[in-house]
Amino acid sequence: MSISIEAKTQSVFDELAARQTWRFKHIVIIALVVAFLVWCADGVNLRPREVFNAVPIIGDYFARMWPPKWGFVEQIWKPSLETLYVALWGNVLATIVGLPLGLLAASSVNHSSVLRSGAMGVLNVFRSISELIWAILFVAAVGLGPFPGALALGMNYGGILGRLYAEAIENVDKGPIEAMEATGASRLQVVLFAILPQALPQFVTYNLYWFEVGVRSATVLGMVGAGGIGFELITSIRLFEWREVGLILLFILGMVTIIDHASTFIRSRLY
Amino acid sequence: MDQPMLMPNTTKTKTILSVQDLTKSYGGAIHALRGINVDVHEGEFLVILGPSGAGKSTLLRCLNRLVEPTSGKILHNGEEITGKRVNLRALRQEFGMVFQQFNLVKRLSVLTNVLTGRLGYRSTWRSLFYNFSKEDKKIAIESLARVNMEHKAFQRADTLSGGEQQRVAIARALAQQPTIILADEPVASLDPKIARQVLNYLKQVTHELGITVICNLHQVEYTREFAERIVGMSRGKVVFEGTAEDLTDEILHRIYYKDPDEEEKNGK
Numbered sequence: 001m002s003i004s005i006e007a008k009t010q011s012v013f014d015e016l017a018a019r020q021t022w023r024f025k026h027i028v029i030i031a032l033v034v035a036f037l038v039w040c041a042d043g044v045n046l047r048p049r050e051v052f053n054a055v056p057i058i059g060d061y062f063a064r065m066w067p068p069k070w071g072f073v074e075q076i077w078k079p080s081l082e083t084l085y086v087a088l089w090g091n092v093l094a095t096i097v098g099l100p101l102g103l104l105a106a107s108s109v110n111h112s113s114v115l116r117s118g119a120m121g122v123l124n125v126f127r128s129i130s131e132l133i134w135a136i137l138f139v140a141a142v143g144l145g146p147f148p149g150a151l152a153l154g155m156n157y158g159g160i161l162g163r164l165y166a167e168a169i170e171n172v173d174k175g176p177i178e179a180m181e182a183t184g185a186s187r188l189q190v191v192l193f194a195i196l197p198q199a200l201p202q203f204v205t206y207n208l209y210w211f212e213v214g215v216r217s218a219t220v221l222g223m224v225g226a227g228g229i230g231f232e233l234i235t236s237i238r239l240f241e242w243r244e245v246g247l248i249l250l251f252i253l254g255m256v257t258i259i260d261h262a263s264t265f266i267r268s269r270l271y
Numbered sequence: 272m273d274q275p276m277l278m279p280n281t282t283k284t285k286t287i288l289s290v291q292d293l294t295k296s297y298g299g300a301i302h303a304l305r306g307i308n309v310d311v312h313e314g315e316f317l318v319i320l321g322p323s324g325a326g327k328s329t330l331l332r333c334l335n336r337l338v339e340p341t342s343g344k345i346l347h348n349g350e351e352i353t354g355k356r357v358n359l360r361a362l363r364q365e366f367g368m369v370f371q372q373f374n375l376v377k378r379l380s381v382l383t384n385v386l387t388g389r390l391g392y393r394s395t396w397r398s399l400f401y402n403f404s405k406e407d408k409k410i411a412i413e414s415l416a417r418v419n420m421e422h423k424a425f426q427r428a429d430t431l432s433g434g435e436q437q438r439v440a441i442a443r444a445l446a447q448q449p450t451i452i453l454a455d456e457p458v459a460s461l462d463p464k465i466a467r468q469v470l471n472y473l474k475q476v477t478h479e480l481g482i483t484v485i486c487n488l489h490q491v492e493y494t495r496e497f498a499e500r501i502v503g504m505s506r507g508k509v510v511f512e513g514t515a516e517d518l519t520d521e522i523l524h525r526i527y528y529k530d531p532d533e534e535e536k537n538g539k
Contacts, residue, residue: 005413005416005417006413008412008416008421009409009412009413009416009421012382012412012415012416012421012424013408013409013412015424015425016382016408016412016424016425019425
């Protein structure tokens with residue numbers, strides 16, 4: 001004897017209704033989350049009204065930046081290029097730091113849990129110290145200029161990229177890995193022929209994105225003496241030369257936009 | 272093939288879809304469809320049989336405009352559904368689709384997957400909070416019950432076996448309350464026993480509801496067992512139309528091995 005479709009439908013429908021009624025549990029969880037957020041709001045001194053008051057003030061600063069002081073181009077094109085160099089070499093160093101550590105931190109490559117947590121620990125240290133702190137340390141160690149900036153990005157982004165590489169490696173399709181193992185390939189051969197080809201597009205995507213982040217970041221590094229356009233920026237701000245600041249911000253916007261388009265193009269050719 | 276082969280009695284049944292001189296080429300070089308003429312009768316279980324690369328999938332996807340045909344016409348109940356002025360959302364509500372790889376959202380529950388069959392009927396902003404109306408839920412659960420999958424309604428889709436997933440996918444197509452179901456190699460990744468079970472469900476349920484099925488298959492056995500009418504395709508052309516009885520070895524050879532162009536050159 002089979003139950004009619006109507007009866008089956010009704011019983012599942014009733015179960016659905018029962019599942020969807022809000023239980024006491026849900027209400028408690030939501031109340032707790034809201035309470036926690038309110039508590040944290042106190043911690044950040046959240047004052048919504050002042051955000052509205054701030055709008056005209058910020059607007060005023062931007063108004064003072066217009067029109068940009070075009071003649072200032074002469075002084076900032078060189079530091080702008082330097083910023084790009086810093087970001088580029090920061091990225092190269094980050095890859096050199098991140099790739100081996102990322103491989104060691106991936107469970108599908110490195111089966112020793114001791115070595116793995118060691119690599120993860122190093123990555124965590126590199127990552128948790130921000131590039132600005134690294135820059136201050138390196139300026140003290142190797143002197144002023146773009147070089148400590150690139151080193152600082154290399155360390156901090158090395159930690160970030162390593163973590164991302166490891167994730168990309170762990171997410172590759174396992175089928176080809178099994179196939180390589182079945183041919184009698186060594187561990188390293190499996191990495192070279194099954195894992196890296198699959199993870200490579202992801203690696204490049206991360207690198208391109210962190211290059212863009214690096215350009216923005218490198219503008220700040222200049223403020224602590226690590227080269228690039230940031231030094232000009234902080235000087236202009238200190239001298240209240242807002243029209244110079246306007247031009248510098250336009251330059252940064254231009255660089256980031258160009259890199260964004262370039263990386264979209266490169267990624268479209270990649271897969 | 273200029274003259275039609277054995278044509279079933281078309282006066283008895285209504286033509287629901289009429290494909291006329293349909294072509295599809297990619298970049299002007301690759302010709303997936305080369306002048307397809309097919310009539311589909313209301314309520315029938317039509318199998319499109321052919322080897323991989325014959326253009327079966329392309330033809331199916333032209334019908335609900337997932338693929339834009341290069342030239343030719345498709346009439347749905349006498350109305351043209353090719354061209355720019357057709358409302359695609361409204362059109363696609365009429366066509367349920369079942370895929371070779373099931374295409375369920377694996378992280379969503381079985382029931383939510385079936386409820387997605389109702390999306391064509393709902394405005395986008397009403398879907399923002401993932402809630403569905405009582406009617407939609409009833410329709411979805413009933414569709415699940417028709418393929419005997421209602422007991423798994425609250426499980427995640429990826430906990431089901433392949434055959435079960437395909438039954439859920441059929442339920443999703445049913446929830447759309449379509450007049451036509453397009454099935455693109457629905458059993459190609461299932462074992463023979465499960466494959467027959469899935470095809471049985473597809474045929475039986477659509478029969479009960481009066482839904483027309485156009486089913487792509489490359490397996491001759493299943494075609495013989497389930498097809499009410501067969502269209503044979505080879506290299507972007509229709510090379511056969513008829514029933515299982517007409518599917519002789521010679522016809523099969525024509526579908527699977529012969530080059531339709533050579534046949535034409537040699538004058539048949």
